[in-house]
Amino acid sequence: MSIIRSAKSAGALYWPVQAHRNIGVRALFLVVLAFLVAYGVLFPGLFTASGFGKFTQSWFPLALVAMAQAILMLTGGISLAIGATVSLGAVIAATTMAGPLGVAGGAAAVALAGLGIGAATGFIVVKLRLPAIVVTLAGSFIIGGAALLILPRPGGAIPAWLSDLLAGDTPAAFLILVVIVLLWKLYLATPLGLSLYAAGENPVGAYRSGVPVDAARVAAYAISGLLSTSAGLFVAAQTGSGDPVIGTAFTLNSIAAAVLGGIGFLGGQGTMRGALAGSLLLSLMISVMFFLGFTPVAQYVAQGLIIIGAVAIPQFRKVQQ
């Protein structure tokens, strides 16, 4: 009886907990909404099916890498190898999918590479107790080198139908993103997913309470790798070919998106919806600057300024309170 009651109250607790978690990102949601409205007014094409499809396609890879970075930061880790991993995913997709393996085999190769690299990184960081920053910085050289070995210069091919399916005039990318978010919710309900926040917030306490801290952290690295190579597959489908350095910018952008979304560096702070909103905000800013005719160089300058501003203002308010 008491078990049932507590289960019931646990169910009733779900929405208040979610609402509480939204508090930190409410302002961010408003800013994103304002940007979306401004974008929609500036470029009315957003509200057609193909316009919406194109917009979500430009957001999709950034959303994936933001999730990849956020899941690590939630466990108290970080990766400076996201960009290299995206590149590796892109070159694997571009070299396998048009070959004998076919699209299914190529996608499997991309997924396996991501999971394998992530798990290996996680093992080195967690089990061998090396600092994540340095491991992933060194790892970015290894992964980037592997991408150069597979495809020394831009080339390879993605079957045209796959490019049309993922990056054509349909909102397929958005639907996939919805599925990924639902899968994330499911993952949070598994024992490993439940351990994620505990492992980041207070690893020693969680360990002593019987939480599988190490397993949760290694799994987070593996999932992060999978998300990164998948983003690479999508980028390859977008461009129709592979490029061994195409992912470089994603390292900074993934950290920026996660931090904009309220994910803390110390672990256990923030939500995935915040990280997604952060990536959407970043993607909107990049699109707006592009449409307003900023040169890529001016975009660099503006991006640096905006990231500092966006990160500093909430922190500054917190200090004043």
Place this chain on the structure above:
Amino acid sequence: MTAWNDSAGGKRASAILKSRPFLTLAIVAAVWIVASFVSRGFGAYGHLRYLVELGAVIGLVAAGQTFVVVAGGIDLSVAAIVTVSAISLPLLSWQADPTGLVSVIAVLALTTAIGVVNGLGVALLRVHPMIMTLAMATFLQGLLIIIAGGSAVTAENPLVHWLGNARPAGIPAGIILWIAVSTVVLTVMHATPFGARIFAMGANPLAASLSGVPMTSTTLAVYGISGFTAALAGVLVLGMNGQGYVGIGDPYLLASIAAVVLGGTSILGGLGTYAGTIPGAILLVTITALITVVNASPGWRSILFGSLILGLLLLSGREQARR
């Protein structure tokens, strides 16, 4: 336990033997000895001197990085700052400045100011160091392309030329500069109140702040020093290269962090010494030289470099277990 081991001198000797800086130094010596047997010409005096000269550049960047990391931060803008100094120096050369000293001082002041801005973001705006310095690097990169426009600029500065090419008493000027900077850095770090404050800040910021460490000014100073030494490295690399171009500083980001960590400084802050960073820098140059000897494709070279750093980290960079 022997009586010799109980004596103070013996304890000190065994502490030195077990310390991280000594371990890194031992690895360097071992690699040099093995490499000079395997590869002809590696162990020649001229080649080793050249390695140390290259190591001076990494060592200078890593000097500031050591300060920042010990203070509990990280500076990911050092590569951009090296490039800033190597590009802005030729642009700042005046006719009325025959020795070139004034423009060098101007560049050092400029980059120190950039570092201080990093520190302002970290200390006052409370932006995480990684975000602050990465955003600064992005910002500088854009600015550099606007200023230099992607073409290489040639330095005609006598002081810079002397620094990159002169060999008073057979020792390259760059190495002399490195020795001088190392002396100052080690003294400041281990024999001044400022150094003690940095360690306190990195070990426990709250406790340090409550104990009266001036957090804001110390943070500003630490990032300012990092900008200063990165620019010194930029000046040296410009002198050795003769030309500055966008991207000239790029290799020094990973190198500076790796040198710090290989030298036994904890990336979490509060623990470490520049005495370990020095052999760490030489070790990195040695690795790069060995990879060049192997004569592999760029992909393999990159993989080898990353793997060797990872392998060396296993020897000397492990964090303590927390439970």
